[in-house]
Amino acid sequence: MTQTVGITAFGAYLPRLRLQRKAMAAANAWANPSIVAQSKGERTMANWDEDAVTMAVEAARDALPQSADPIKSRAFVDALYFASTTMPFADRQNAGIVASALTLSEDIHTADITGSQRAGVSALIAGAEAVKSGSAKAALVASGDRRKTRAGAVQEFQYGDGAAAFVFGSENVAAKLIGTNSVSVDFIDHFRGESEEFDYNWEERWIRDEGFTKIAPKAIKGLLNKTGIAGSAIDHFILPCLFARIDQQIAKMCDIDPSKVRDNLGATVGECGTAHALLMLAQALEDAKPGQKILVASFGQGCDAALFEVTSAIDKVRPHRGVKGWLARRKEETNYIKWLAFNGLIELEKGMRAEKDNKTALSVTYRKRDMLFGLVGGKCEKCGTAQFPRTRICVNPNCRAVDEQTPFSFAELPGKILSWSADYLTYSQDPPSHYGMVTFEEGGRFLSDITDVDVGTVDTGTKVRMAFRIKDFDDRRGFRRYFWKAVPAS
Amino acid sequence: MASGIRDKVAILGMGCSKFGERWDMGAEELMVEAYLEAAKDAGVDTSQIQAAWFSTHIDEIGVGKGGTPLSVALRLPNVAVTRVENFCAGGSEAFRGAVYAVASGAYDIALALGVEKLKDTGYGGLPTGQPGTLLPQWGANGSAPGNFAQLASAYRAKHGVSKQDLKRAIAHVSVKSHANGTKNPKAHLQKAITEEMALNAPMIAEPLGLFDCCGVSDGAAAAIVTTPEIAKAMGKKDIITVKALQLALSNGLESMHNSWDGSYFHTARIASKKAYDEAGIKNPRDEVSMMEVHDCFSITELVTMEDLFISREGEAWKDVMDGFYDADGKVPCQIDGGLKCFGHPIGASGLRMLYEMYLQLQGRAGARQLKNPRIGLTHNLGGAPSMNVCSVAIIGAHGA
Numbered sequence: 009m010t011q012t013v014g015i016t017a018f019g020a021y022l023p024r025l026r027l028q029r030k031a032m033a034a035a036n037a038w039a040n041p042s043i044v045a046q047s048k049g050e051r052t053m054a055n056w057d058e059d060a061v062t063m064a065v066e067a068a069r070d071a072l073p074q075s076a077d078p079i080k081s082r083a084f085v086d087a088l089y090f091a092s093t094t095m096p097f098a099d100r101q102n103a104g105i106v107a108s109a110l111t112l113s114e115d116i117h118t119a120d121i122t123g124s125q126r127a128g129v130s131a132l133i134a135g136a137e138a139v140k141s142g143s144a145k146a147a148l149v150a151s152g153d154r155r156k157t158r159a160g161a162v163q164e165f166q167y168g169d170g171a172a173a174f175v176f177g178s179e180n181v182a183a184k185l186i187g188t189n190s191v192s193v194d195f196i197d198h199f200r201g202e203s204e205e206f207d208y209n210w211e212e213r214w215i216r217d218e219g220f221t222k223i224a225p226k227a228i229k230g231l232l233n234k235t236g237i238a239g240s241a242i243d244h245f246i247l248p249c250l251f252a253r254i255d256q257q258i259a260k261m262c263d264i265d266p267s268k269v270r271d272n273l274g275a276t277v278g279e280c281g282t283a284h285a286l287l288m289l290a291q292a293l294e295d296a297k298p299g300q301k302i303l304v305a306s307f308g309q310g311c312d313a314a315l316f317e318v319t320s321a322i323d324k325v326r327p328h329r330g331v332k333g334w335l336a337r338r339k340e341e342t343n344y345i346k347w348l349a350f351n352g353l354i355e356l357e358k359g360m361r362a363e364k365d366n367k368t369a370l371s372v373t374y375r376k377r378d379m380l381f382g383l384v385g386g387k388c389e390k391c392g393t394a395q396f397p398r399t400r401i402c403v404n405p406n407c408r409a410v411d412e413q414t415p416f417s418f419a420e421l422p423g424k425i426l427s428w429s430a431d432y433l434t435y436s437q438d439p440p441s442h443y444g445m446v447t448f449e450e451g452g453r454f455l456s457d458i459t460d461v462d463v464g465t466v467d468t469g470t471k472v473r474m475a476f477r478i479k480d481f482d483d484r485r486g487f488r489r490y491f492w493k494a495v496p497a498s
Numbered sequence: 499m500a501s502g503i504r505d506k507v508a509i510l511g512m513g514c515s516k517f518g519e520r521w522d523m524g525a526e527e528l529m530v531e532a533y534l535e536a537a538k539d540a541g542v543d544t545s546q547i548q549a550a551w552f553s554t555h556i557d558e559i560g561v562g563k564g565g566t567p568l569s570v571a572l573r574l575p576n577v578a579v580t581r582v583e584n585f586c587a588g589g590s591e592a593f594r595g596a597v598y599a600v601a602s603g604a605y606d607i608a609l610a611l612g613v614e615k616l617k618d619t620g621y622g623g624l625p626t627g628q629p630g631t632l633l634p635q636w637g638a639n640g641s642a643p644g645n646f647a648q649l650a651s652a653y654r655a656k657h658g659v660s661k662q663d664l665k666r667a668i669a670h671v672s673v674k675s676h677a678n679g680t681k682n683p684k685a686h687l688q689k690a691i692t693e694e695m696a697l698n699a700p701m702i703a704e705p706l707g708l709f710d711c712c713g714v715s716d717g718a719a720a721a722i723v724t725t726p727e728i729a730k731a732m733g734k735k736d737i738i739t740v741k742a743l744q745l746a747l748s749n750g751l752e753s754m755h756n757s758w759d760g761s762y763f764h765t766a767r768i769a770s771k772k773a774y775d776e777a778g779i780k781n782p783r784d785e786v787s788m789m790e791v792h793d794c795f796s797i798t799e800l801v802t803m804e805d806l807f808i809s810r811e812g813e814a815w816k817d818v819m820d821g822f823y824d825a826d827g828k829v830p831c832q833i834d835g836g837l838k839c840f841g842h843p844i845g846a847s848g849l850r851m852l853y854e855m856y857l858q859l860q861g862r863a864g865a866r867q868l869k870n871p872r873i874g875l876t877h878n879l880g881g882a883p884s885m886n887v888c889s890v891a892i893i894g895a896h897g898a
Binding site: 359360361364366368369372373376379380393395396397399403404405426427428429430431432433434435436440441443444445447451452453454455456457463467468469479480489491 | 619620621623626627631632634635636637638639640641643644645647648649650651652654655700701702703704705706749750751753754755756757759760761884
């Protein structure tokens with residue numbers, strides 16, 4: 009008897025800012041009048057303190073069980089695959105950062121999957137295979153991308169920033185994996201050489217006619233043949249594709265009803281690189297009904313395809329916010345210069361205050377890793393006071409117990425602003441720098457950066473959730489620090 | 499049982515440099531300027547200085563580390579020099595060191611000197627950077643004004659004061675200090691401002707505008723201390739003695755424990771209570787003649803009026819608006835212009851506050867002289883509201 013393996017949880021993340029393509033076009037039309045054709049809709053825009061890792065962490069939080077004690081509630085995860093082509097580190101495992109931020113067990117298998125736009129679906133397959141083979145009981149697959157383009161490039165309009173995450177397991181499966189199929193072809197539609205900042209893209213018509221419409225159908229038809237499922241049985245067809253109607257054309261070629269082609273979120277999100285197929289899959293699962301079949305495929309030097317069948321467990325694993333929820337958390341951005349600044353595409357005057365050296369003592373980072381990456385403080389076993397950071401002597405003036413604190417995570421606890429300011433003096437990539445004393449009902453507090461915030465929207469009493477973000481950059485050494493910040497909860 | 503410091507040590511002489519943007523001077527010259535005035539006032543020669551306490555905060559852009567910069571600048575006779583640093587309260591710390599040294603009987607005459615040369619950074623405001631190797635990895639990305647501005651939001655929430663009312667009250671704090679500064683030729687800022695100007699100034703850190711922030715200045719201040727007996731023997735009249743020296747430090751409660759509401763200084767309440775006990779003051783609102791408090795920001799001064807138990811909790815903003823702390827009010831505060839206008843060379847500020855109280859008590863404060871002050875209080879703060887060092891010192895006429 010074959011074991012049922014499939015998706016047991018899923019989640020997504022989209023940054024709050026939505027850059028208006030009209031504003032992008034207005035800024036670029038002087039040099040490229042034809043760009044006005046790209047003026048419709050909006051794209052997601054990561055905040056300055058977000059990257060593939062932080063977005064993947066958010067998506068994973070969206071997928072994993074909601075619990076005040078993530079150390080315990082996430083202990084079942086025993087493998088993590090992180091997919092992206094915009095990983096912040098070329099050599100330092102990025103999946104490891106995701107795992108630490110999620111306070112996953114350190115006794116698990118983690119791996120980065122990268123190098124191609126289909127890496128997201130490749131990671132899905134890897135996660136499913138790990139469970140199938142028995143090497144993992146629960147594999148977390150997360151993908152995030154924040155793709156970089158030159159200012160004014162058509163891809164700048166087409167891309168978006170986002171992430172999605174899935175948990176694979178064999179119990180309470182909400183979407184059973186029926187099969188997978190892969191085609192590997194060194195078709196160079198674009199490439200990014202070592203140490204290059206931007207992709208180099210070949211002609212779109214060639215990519216469309218020789219690449220997409222030939223390679224993708226091969227993988228998809230192969231999958232249908234392999235699994236013995238007719239194309240006409242597919243209820244949701246997912247194929248991220250920037251060419252208009254080509255996804256429908258490919259569906260037709262595979263006998264799939266073109267009306268089953270999922271919207272590619274082009275109008276509201278843009279294509280989120282390796283995460284995009286996963287994002288579309290997450291959205292499809294939000295709508296899916298038991299018994300429905302979902303085919304997800306992703307193109308990139310070949311094509312990976314996977315077929316799922318939704319089970320009756322689907323109603324029990326809806327994500328916390330999901331694509332729908334994150335889409336609704338939205339703020340229009342019309343300042344193209346801000347976009348350029350957030351993406352390092354323009355050299356803004358930063359002032360001398362930005363000159364401070366952000367060199368990081370890595371031995372400290374390691375020693376304090378649960379505090380810095382997991383927002384883990386302590387709880388005094390004697391008096392019950394939660395405190396951050398964890399220290400040897402209890403902070404409660406009526407206790408002062410020594411060495412009585414056990415690890416206590418604040419990451420999933422709702423917080424409240426006690427005091428705050430919006431600071432125009434200190435250097436910030438997104439001035440004014442908001443920060444304030446964030447308090448937790450269970451006890452504990454710390455002076456925290458506040459992000460994803462507009463001037464005038466924070467006050468004493470404002471409810472916040474904590475989010476894993478980039479703390480700052482060390483441009484001299486190519487390092488970036490991460491820590492947790494408060495984000496207004498609404 | 500400890501008997502405290504009251505009347506055990508006298509101030510023999512004090513000096514203070516002109517504060518401000520001293521483009522023509524480095525720390526060494528500023529130290530000499532303050533010291534020469536103090537030595538002259540004390541009537542002592544450098545050879546009589548038996549030990550010194552030296553306060554400076556930012557060694558990267560100032561004088562460097564250690565006590566040698568003072569010893570070399572003043573050509574001290576190879577005596578002990580201890581460098582002290584306790585955030586912005588270092589000046590008071592140096593004073594404590596010298597006072598306790600004399601009180602212990604180990605020395606007859608000791609020097610306390612503080613200096614800061616800030617205007618060599620290339621930009622306005624204090625230098626940036628978080629100390630250590632851990633704090634930069636998680637501490638909020640803030641500045642001094644933003645950290646102190648936290649008080650305003652918590653104070654408004656706790657006492658139900660509207661944004662407009664509190665903004666006007668803190669504007670008045672600054673208007674008053676600017677008015678006082680016009681009468682102080684050594685002050686960094688000597689121009690009066692209007693409430694309108696304060697209210698409409700560019701925002702630095704919500705709700706603190708430009709005029710809610712003190713000057714960042716170069717300067718030095720010094721005190722030479724001895725015992726009252728020696729002072730008398732040297733022919734000194736109107737001897738000013740130390741009545742109380744208290745220092746309270748945060749232990750992490752404010753920043754980590756939810757018992758603190760963010761609207762006041764936990765340390766200042768402790769230090770001031772102890773200081774009043776030490777000085778024998780029962781009712782500070784009536785007994786304190788004048789104060790120099792750590793008005794790094796207008797909101798700091800406002801809440802400090804409550805932490806020193808001069809204003810009732812939640813009512814300082816009303817006292818401020820009533821002019822209680824103005825030059826002609828009941829308890830004049832920042833009569834020399836305060837940090838706001840005299841300026842804030844960090845390591846020197848605690849001594850600068852004592853300098854003004856000392857001049858006032860001796861009737862030597864010129865155009866800003868108050869009528870018959872008896873007791874002067876200085877409040878010198880270092881750090882931020884959620885983690886700080888608070889010094890409260892009280893001086894007065896010997897025997898008062």
